[in-house]
Amino acid sequence: MTKRMKALAATVVADKAYPLNEAISLVKTNAKAKFDETIEISMNLGIDPRHADQMVRGVVGLPNGTGKTVRVGVFARGPKADEARAAGADVVGADDLAALVQEGKIDFDRCIATPDMMALVGRLGKVLGPRGLMPNPKLGTVTMDVKGAVTAAKAGQVEFRAEKAGIIHAGIGKASFGQEELLANARAFVDAIQKSRPTGAKGTFVKKVAVSSTMGVGVSVDVSSLQG
CATH class of the missing domain: 3.30.190.20 (Ribosomal protein L1/L10, rRNA-binding domain)
Structure with a gap:
């Protein structure tokens, strides 16, 4: 000591x-x-x-x-992607974001996804799972209320x-x-x-x-x- x-x-x-x-x-x-x-x-x-x-x-x-700045990544398309960006998400995407994650480029601390994106996100389980980043409906990170989820994550x-x-x-x-x-x-x-x-x-x-x-x-x- x-x-x-x-x-x-x-x-x-x-x-x-x-x-x-x-x-x-x-x-x-x-x-x-x-x-x-x-x-x-x-x-x-x-x-x-x-x-x-x-x-x-x-x-x-x-x-x-x-007291910590939380970086939020969101898997979403169309209006929901726009909603995520407007709410302050740091990284937003679909196939392009999945490709970055597969390469090990994970620039977020919390991952949120809309339900329709889970087929894509599910294939990233081996990468996101061990890091505790896999979206989960029980945790409110698989949701259509993208704005609310991003705001909550950013708020602490x-x-x-x-x-x-x-x-x-x-x-x-x-x-x-x-x-x-x-x-x-x-x-x-x-x-x-x-x-x-x-x-x-x-x-x-x-x-x-x-x-x-x-x-x-x-x-x-x-x-x-x-x-x-």
Whole structure:
């Protein structure tokens, strides 16, 4: 561990679970890198994502955004393509965009498609899937409401999905955000996860929670403080 990390670790009491508000304040105070660090939240859930009835996946709009510029790609034709461009999409196309993706030229962080484009987009599954970019109607990224989907993505909508170990995480803002902004974003994310509890989940759903910054140490959160 570097001297910097040792100094940061010394500010956190080992084995202590902090109230959410205090944990965010501590992480925010320790975010002293030369760039605006991302504040992240990680949740260890009592699920086994290998079973279909225990998967946790969805999207949530953070009230104060993420502080990150999201590049949006849209597969659409005709009026819907025009609608996407007008809404602020960064890349819009059909066969031409599919060709770029096949070449590995993926200049977007969120991918949206109209239903009629899924036959084309489906052939890109091996490229988009591993990157978590495959459009999905359950996530609102396969839709005729192109304008709404693009606007939501640009405004700070966060997609979440449980990993194999049952851990789910996301960025909830930047260190430059105010304390209350980060707290509101964290509560919105936690609320979305709890509302997404699958029918197959038994026992304790939220087992452990921690917050951290890009270059900082993790701070354990008292699960009972999540509801505020």
